[in-house]
Amino acid sequence: MQGLIIDSVTKQFNQQAILNGVFFNCKISEVVGLLGRNGSGKSTLLKIIFGTVNADFKHLKLDDKLISKGYLSRNISYLPQDNFIPINLSVLQAIEIFCNTHRNDLLNIQFVADNLQTKFKDFSGGERRLLEALIIIYSDAEYVLLDEPFSQLAPLLVDELKQHINKIKSFKGFIITDHYYQSILDTSDRIILLHNGCNYQIQNTDDLILHGYLPDFRE
Amino acid sequence: MIGLFFVIDGFEKPAPYVMAIFMKPIGWASSIVIEHFFLSKHRYFYNNMGLGFRKILLNIIYYDIAILIITIIICWLCRDLLLTVLPSNLINKQY
Numbered sequence: 001m002q003g004l005i006i007d008s009v010t011k012q013f014n015q016q017a018i019l020n021g022v023f024f025n026c027k028i029s030e031v032v033g034l035l036g037r038n039g040s041g042k043s044t045l046l047k048i049i050f051g052t053v054n055a056d057f058k059h060l061k062l063d064d065k066l067i068s069k070g071y072l073s074r075n076i077s078y079l080p081q082d083n084f085i086p087i088n089l090s091v092l093q094a095i096e097i098f099c100n101t102h103r104n105d106l107l108n109i110q111f112v113a114d115n116l117q118t119k120f121k122d123f124s125g126g127e128r129r130l131l132e133a134l135i136i137i138y139s140d141a142e143y144v145l146l147d148e149p150f151s152q153l154a155p156l157l158v159d160e161l162k163q164h165i166n167k168i169k170s171f172k173g174f175i176i177t178d179h180y181y182q183s184i185l186d187t188s189d190r191i192i193l194l195h196n197g198c199n200y201q202i203q204n205t206d207d208l209i210l211h212g213y214l215p216d217f218r219e
Numbered sequence: 220m221i222g223l224f225f226v227i228d229g230f231e232k233p234a235p236y237v238m239a240i241f242m243k244p245i246g247w248a249s250s251i252v253i254e255h256f257f258l259s260k261h262r263y264f265y266n267n268m269g270l271g272f273r274k275i276l277l278n279i280i281y282y283d284i285a286i287l288i289i290t291i292i293i294c295w296l297c298r299d300l301l302l303t304v305l306p307s308n309l310i311n312k313q314y
Binding site: 052071072073077085097136 | 262263264268
């Protein structure tokens with residue numbers, strides 16, 4: 001089966017099971033939204049897929065190939081919660097490192113085109129976040145993991161980022177997690193909720209209330 | 220320097236080679252420590268390029284070996300010049 005398959009992911013912290021047999025998959029041209037309360041293991045799961053955190057047990061397959069660390073496949077890119085591009089690098093240098101296939105799409109974005117020679121240290125926090133998210137979205141990897149891409153961004157920029165994800169998703173598979181659940185619901189084709197270490201398929205906001213992710217105001 | 224000694228003296232004087240074998244692991248161990256601090260800051264930048272800790276460390280060792288081989292080749296090519304210009308006590312008696 002083609003795509004990214006994540007199966008039987010188990011991870012304990014201080015003898016408490018954060019992830020307990022979590023499984024799901026992501027195909028090209030699909031956006032999978034990952035929701036969950038604080039500490040439910042969303043970021044840990046993305047880091048396990050990417051390979052920077054070791055799981056107690058995991059079964060990870062990329063296009064029918066068993067992989068140990070996502071980043072070693074060079075086909076999975078990851079936007080961490082914190083800034084990751086060195087501040088002395090210019091936008092153009094970062095684009096040249098990460099984006100070859102879809103470089104022109106990225107260079108057509110007005111904000112990017114206007115700031116090609118600007119170094120990352122000269123941007124505001126939100127601008128830097130937007131640029132890093134765009135570089136990862138348009139990177140050469142076919143599977144993109146985005147950890148809280150909408151945080152630090154103004155509503156207009158959130159909308160812009162959502163448009164870019166929609167624009168390029170026919171070439172890529174996305175796994176996105178964020179606390180701005182409405183943005184996740186808008187962008188995603190499928191929603192998975194992490195709760196009590198397990199994953200639940202979510203069809204609508206009622207399911208989110210049922211599993212205790214959203215408060216029930218009807219009571 | 221080790222390349223230079225090798226070209227001038229061959230295997231006859233093992234002292235510098237023993238020193239190199241002693242010094243190299245210390246150098247690599249320091250590289251591991253420096254790399255650890257460096258990577259903790261830029262981990263995701265390199266990981267997104269498909270580079271991990273082991274790959275970077277292996278590259279350091281490969282570059283080390285490549286530089287040693289290049290030095291030996293250059294010293295070998297310039298052997299006559301080096302034997303002429305180097306102080307005689309470096310070549311004949313002591314390092």
